Amino acid sequence: MTEISSDVIRGYNDTMILFLILEAPSYGYEISKQIKNLSENKYVIKETTLYSAFSRMEKNGYVESFSQEAENSGKKRTYYRITDSGKNYYKEKCEEWALTKEVVERFIKGH
Amino acid sequence: MTEISSDVIRGYNDTMILFLILEAPSYGYEISKQIKNLSENKYVIKETTLYSAFSRMEKNGYVESFSQEAENSGKKRTYYRITDSGKNYYKEKCEEWALTKEVVERFIKGH
């Protein structure tokens, strides 16, 4: 069975993460589980990839982080909230995806 | 207008190149023009990216190179021919694309 290689999906890691915080802030561990679930185990993002994506996106102003204790336990988590700039970036990536799909499929057989 | 960034298409450079030599061998300059044309100027592969893809794929056994003079002029070109292993790799990439598309689109809005 074919698996998704990271080189293929690499351009969409940021987009996938942003999608998952569009409605409400979230944090690393949760995001990684959601990516795994939403993709039906076809794609599992590596921890280091995920956290470095967060810090890169924060540097670029696409997300903002804040610390908050978990509801049940007193454990602290770093939550990330999408900014307006991040929403804009996400939107652009969605448009780019449509274009990319169109282009790539001209080079794919059995389509 | 949105342009395709190399980070997005990066996982498909090799696949696109292989597609263009499925039927007959070709060479760098020709391939680059074909990618530009087939994508309607939406994606232009960089020379260095293209030639390093060739040498990587040759090392991996996906293509074989041979030198040949151009029909009209006496100029020499390096042609690349796809191997059976390359055809197989291409086929796998096509299957992977279907999967990737499915997964990515779950994270894309307005779809």
Add this chain to the structure above:
DNA sequence: CTGTCGTACTATGTCTGTCGTAGTAAATAT
């Protein structure tokens, strides 16, 4: 009460593919 598992990260260094820049050289167009 001890150890393992799940949660929630951080740090560091390596690797790969892309890219910027530059240079070569022959053929063709102006």
Add this chain to the structure above:
DNA sequence: ATATTTACTACGACAGACATAGTACGACAG
């Protein structure tokens, strides 16, 4: 005669993904 197109090669830089390792806290089983 000169500029542009064709057809590459060499080299170094960089960014994102990854492997590996380590920290720390809570829950839960034996």
